[in-house]
Amino acid sequence: MPELPEAEVVRRGLERWTVGRRVETVEVLDPRSLRRHIGGPGDFVQRLQGASILDAVRRGKFLWLPVALASGDELALMMHLGMSGQALIQGDDQPDERHLKVRLGLSETPDGLPGQLRFVDQRIFGGMFLDPLEPTADGHPGGRGALGLPLIPEHAAHIARDPLDPDFDPSAFHAALRRRKTGIKRALLDQGLISGIGNIYADEALWSAQLHYARPTETMTRPETQRLVEAVQDVMARALEAGGTSFDSLYVNINGESGYFSRSLNAYGRAGEACPRCEAEGRDGVIVREQFMNRSSYRCAVCQRRPRRARY
């Protein structure tokens, strides 16, 4: 399930393999992957053909390639991996993937890089679309236009900075939490508050910070928020180092390889197993699985106790 670390692995691949190249051909094999492109598949193909790829940028789980169109306009080729999206670099002779949705034929390079960028997506929660770049007040490096202004795609402007962004502000995050009236896990999953966190890393960070998912945000103390932010940053940095979390072949990097962070998870997917912290400290805590927000939540029944006042 691609969250921030997995998206960052893909971004690095895009940066290395596609920046500086031109999009020569565009083939849409399933229009459902372009659902969010307003003009439809025809418009997508027509505008993107001949575009030059300038950069590879990410905020939270959103990825985009700032491109210069043949017309001279600069905009963002947006990409979201959703549940099962993959961006793959493949040679022209590689057989089509079963769930291949969009194929971009890229210009040749002196060192003979593979010729295609493919968007593959089984569950079609992800997709691609072209999005105008607009000026951003806070200096996020989403690509720079002719006037040198920092730009961000219109549909990423509402996404908060993520915990690995050097300009992420823990104090502002704490203040925002205190203003909210909801449970802490809901807040962690709210991409407008803090971005890049999905179900897996939310559960891992809450386990690490010893917080229950229904803890009311308005009662979070400063030290608790600090612990939580550090836990998120730590788990994401370690996941990134391991190439991301993958339970099957659905999440892979740009060369089709799975990360191996799943073996390092402490709570997620470990219902019935001993809590690693409790085990180390001589208690008998067990990881339990509960339905919350229409998905599974994993926590230790002993060291992540339900708060007296809970918010779901």
Added chain:
DNA sequence: CAGCCATCCTGGGGGC
């Protein structure tokens, strides 16, 4: 306006 929830989607796995 904030909070919350249904909806989109497919393949793998378990039960019978």
Added chain:
DNA sequence: TGCCCCCAGGATGGCT
């Protein structure tokens, strides 16, 4: 072996 139901969950739009 085949069929049916459940499960996975990110973002969005609509409802309260």
